[in-house]
Amino acid sequence: MIPTTLMRSATAAALTLPLLVGATPTPLMKRNDTTQQWADELLRESMSWLDMYYDSEAGYLYSLSAQALTHETRASSWYAAGLLARNEGDDAEQAVKIVENVISGQFKNESSQWFGDYQKYPEEPTVGTEQYPPVIYNSWDPNWRGFVGTTFVLMLEEFPELIPQDTKDRMMESLHNATIGDSYRVGGVDDDNLYPAYSNPAIMRAFVSGWVGRRTNEANMTAAGETYANEIIDLFNRANTLSEFNSGTYAGVSLYALTMWAKYMDESSVMGQNGARMIQETWSSLGSLYNANLKNVAGPWDRSYGFDMNRYLSILALQIWTLVGKEKAPINAKPYAMGHKDDFAIGPLIAILAPFHNTLISPEALSSLHTFPGTHTVNTSAFSPPFDTYPRNITAWISPNLTIGAESFSENVIGGPAKNPNSFNPAVAQWARADGTVGWLTLYAQVMELLVKVEENVLELSYPQGNDTSTFQLLVATNSKNGKRDVASWEDVEGVKVTVEGNVDTNYEVTFNGMFGGQGDTINEFEFWNFTYGMPPGSQEVPSIRLYIEVE
Template sequence: MFALKTTWFALSLFAQNAFGEIYRHNHTQSYSANLLQESMDWMDMYYDSDRAYLFSLDATALTHDTRASVWYAAGLLARNENDDAEQAVRIVRNVVGAQFKNESLQWFGNYQIYPEEPTVGTKQYQPSIYNTWDPNWRGFIGTTFVVMLEEFPHLIPEDIQEYMIESLFNTTIGDSYRVGGVDDDNLYPAYSNPSIMRAFVSGWVGRRTNDSNMTTAGEAYAKEIIDLFKRDNTLSEFNSGTYAGVSLFALTLWAKYMPETSLMGQYGAEMIRYTWTSLGELYNANLRNVAGPWDRAYGFDMNRYLSILALQMWTLVGKEKAPVNAKPYLMGHKNDFAISPLISILAPYHNTLVPPTTLSSLHAFPETHTVNTSAFSPPYDIYPRNITAWLSPDLTIGAESFSETVVGGPAKNPSSFNPAVIQWARKDGSVGWMSLYAQVYALDVDVGDGYLEVSYPQGNSSSHFSFLVGTSGWGGKRDVASWADVEGLRVNVSGTVDLEYEVSFNGLRGGKGKVVNDFEFWNFTYGMPEGGMGVPRVRLEVEVV
């Protein structure tokens, strides 16, 4: 009898799990189809059928854009209506035809940023990494070609497939020229999103072309990435709305397309699960934001700038529950909406790897909790960055302690590195935010229930703390002169700093400085008192009101 009951329970549990998988599968199909349709409808308006390129999504005097065109081509194959496949082939032929072919140059095997540009390396158009040429485009375009070849070979003529393989072979060789710290390149295994793409393309192309050197190189690079990840099961490029999204995309390629004999095939799915577990713990569904700190962010509120992570959430919980505006193409950093076809194509597989607890947290905030983890980005980090975040239903506080060889995080960009962040719910339904502007090589933090404390262990009497504070909601105060004017948050400040602070405005049309990532803000700046000798330290005690 006991055995029968156990069997019945097991069958019942199996039935529940099976129903859950069917439910998830059906919704993924619907949500991903919706994402594909909306993004393609938008890009259709930019397609230049005469040139077989997408016009620049910034609409800059009718120039075109190479990477977005390739992403659009993948979407054309996925949609496959009327002459979509024919147009995709035209785009591919154009992009491969313009690939850089001089093996002696640093940008060999890379792709044009836009087809109208002068020849990189000429006297009038000097090579400038991440400006006149972007080495990461090998990874973005190369991985897109692989997805097209894997998912839609029946829509691509044989000669074009061979053309794409030749292009991928060249881009893999060119990517092997990249060495962190050499020729202004910053590609280390800790630069998660391009490094994961690099390992994959090398391993995939090596197997496809029977080139054992490429295969071995891809596996060796993947091992370095995996070893860094396994230290605390986190991406080195931690908690980025944009680049966590790219890393998850690239890890999906590891998991889906690489064989079990590959380290990438063995670890891809596991790394996706751990990454989503971390993101789920840091996500506040009430605010529709992943709590800080953010290693590389292109905004301070995911409801107002377009993040690739939000596109993946769209395929998991639907557009209305994801941190996406009803009109995504109006958001900050909107051009990333062009990667949507790739997210949509991979969603049916990728979403099976998202843990149930994470999926639940994307639907509803669970309960007040604290997250402790770490991430490591050599050679820039002297020791791993220690991360703490405290999340409640209407308030999140997250920060990281670090000691680095650069200012502005591993990306060396103070505008995208947000080492200490507070977000809160405002009565009008909008999200208030505050971020510590990165100005130092080292930071110590303490985070807990309603407070954030930050200090500069290497600071001195000339040190300053700058807290960037978002502007008010639609009906809030237009002018802010003190903490009392900040909408929705009561703030009490203490520490070794001079408690007399300066407030300035950075706006689209004026103020003391420029906007950061399209966001206007008020800058609350604290200095040290005259003759102050202690460690610069400031403590914010905050309460939502």
């Protein structure tokens, strides 16, 4: 017999708002408080968009990236949870159909590294064949065990009466297999990168293992979840920051998974003991870095899928939507038109958890999402072993119309722990432009060690291991519709005055990366101008550049 609920701590129970489920139409519409209305709005809008992609005959969503009418698994599971939350017409029936399809596509060979994972799409060939070799994060993605697994748990916890018992039994079997498969993951082995510092999948892994172990009375599985969680907590407690620091996308995933720690795990678990605190501390950090005037979290960003949260869709922005409303959040009126739009598919999960999650945010952090509190400096750090030789030291100066943030680091990889220079932004500035849009610049990661100094209007960068071949590539936003189309110097950059000093060659190069031409491709769907500074030939000095930045 599978119990329908887990015991919850007295603290968690006191924080839990009534579960808004049942057979009546649109159960999420019943509460009148403002936060609930915003969560309802997110649910309605994300589900209306996903409805357009749903193939009811197949029981899957079509690919959100419009891949020739193929389907996709992960977003389908998120949509299924949204169908249960909405519960109109045959929504529950369609949700069960999707769940059964997702389970049928789970990998069942226990000897495979991808055992317990889920197909990326049902039309794909068999992973591991000669014609379709296993390539981690490509032909199969180990993190999907966590994404689909946590979604199954959410459905079982929030909507058990809407799911037939035989489907619930298969969901539990699927979760059991996913948990075993996730235990195969060891950072540094078989190209896997799951360390405790890989915050978002690590938090999901710990939760699913601990939850499934308790449900199935498997002590080893329960203990494994606790072990994973303790490793994550130890890293977090060093500075009350996530190792995967300040990511619009992945801080959102980590907060989603930590909400499950806080809501569904009791005080016998370190997850139940620490989840609410970690959510509150994470929001305190994010709130201190958030500029409500620019609707952006100041840099640096460990992993970003864009350079302006108003133009690319981030999961964190969906959570901010439920806290301050859509108009005040970094969300376009048409979210599906933004860059990285596919993440709008997780909207139903964020909406379902928002009534609980939003009770865990301090008044100070919430206030900072509404109104900029005044010019201030943030000093903190984050640590991602085995990549960092010491914690990354972070400084951000945040004023009403200009933010400058950067981190000093020494790592054994280029591009941060994700090894991706396109998403690792170790030095960032953003500024307000006259038309209300945001300008930005970011340092393109090319080195394993960087020293920074951030002060009022100042960004200073140096490469301790650099030489006369080193370059500083500063990627700069294209101008607004009202600005100059062509940029040849800093004088052509809209809304900001930049003065450059240091031992770099003052003769810099400006090139363009665009959608249809230029020096190279866009990065994360953003066009940009590349201001490149080199060193004087034969220089023996440590490469250093100092930018004095003023908003015009």
